Amino acid sequence: MKYTEEHEWLRVEGDLVVVGITEHAAEQLGDVVFVELPELETQVAKGDEVCVIESVKAASDILAPCDGEIVAVNEALPDTPGLVNEDPTGDAWFFKMKLDDMSVLDGFMSEDEYKDFIA
């Protein structure tokens, strides 16, 4: 698993990358009450706002971690946004991307580096 400074995790699944938010991010957000997912088959650039999460506290964005195409979204989230708090690194994945260049993953933090980052 790789981690971004925006508190997203990236998991390689074949030639795709699955994206979600970290447990730390979910805790900071508080209870999530609304999730808006990106449209399928859209080309996104690193840093694009692709999802909206609203918690009991505030709204925040999920940014595209890399350049690529959105090829799958987690249809369960809009109906059960609470999944983000229950299982942020498992069932509550947000979307899957086909990256333009898989080698960019090397530039992200490892689990240990992320732990130091949030410490």
Next chain:
Amino acid sequence: MTEHSLNHTPLHALHLELGAKMVPFAGYAMPVQYPMGVMGEHLHTRAHAGLFDVSHMGQVILRGDGAAAALERLVPVDVQGLAEGRQRYAMFTDEGGGILDDLMVANRGDHLFAVVNAACKEADIAHMRAHLEGVAVETVTDRALIALQGPQAEAALATLVPGVAGMRFMDVATHDWEGAELWVSRSGYTGEDGFEISVPEDRAEAFAHALLAREEVAPIGLGARDSLRLEAGLCLYGNDITPDTTPVEAALAWAIQKVRRRGGAREGGFPGAEVILRQLDEGAPRRRVGLRPEGRAPMRAGTVLFADENATEPLGSVTSGAYGPSIEAPMSMGYLPTAQATPGTRVFGEVRGKRHPARVVDLPFRPAGYRK
């Protein structure tokens, strides 16, 4: 504001002990949530009982023979007719009819007792001292204020203070707890039955501990306090009511008794009476309404409201908005022109550049559980 310049309430150490996340609020370090989290705290209060530290609010005693008559010069409310042992909701108004603050005022026999908002308390006290001639305006600085709210609040408090069980909604009374004099009102700001208890500061932590020892009582932070009051359709001063809103626009006309209206025995005589009395008779140009977004996205404070998806001129805006954990849906309050303020009207709120439909609904979003 830095951490160092924040005031602490008498329960500060208790909040830290309970693992609260503290935030600056109206010059105080206050708990926004405890480990249970905002949603859990909200639902716990609705099902059981929640303990809130509201010691940052201003507690003020007004003493003097003419205190009630004098206070009527600042509020459009019947204070002289308030029976001993009773409390009512009021608001300070300005010359334009706008709201300077909202408050609770109680008749405690030989004095009036007012509770005002934390952010406004210094201005309120100065306002009263400037305008209440012959009345001693005493700020109470040696007492904490604790709210205990929820359907099990009475059972929990009555184990410590049996006398509270006989109180009705908006009654006030003095009770003893192990030698500490408690000023108790049966009221609150969550839409639940409950109590607000003024307790000497040196006994506040022990008193809170005694309540929290009960299984049904959990500490609740400002986050849940906000979603609870919004579900109950209650106004947050500074958001839903401000100097730019009159009591009539704010749908608070119920708080203005007949005796202060046109034709009443003590008609007018408060700041902005001309505007407010006219609006009571003829209506106001706009009105505070409840809004239920049709989708799941909350429409938060500042969301601009339109008549349809293409309208260029806004109708009004949202003044409070959040997800309602008990109604399991987003909810907002805002202002709309009176013509659009009828329940059932469909309007559009612009969220992140897209317009989403919402319905005007009656307030509260959830019926209150007061013990009348």
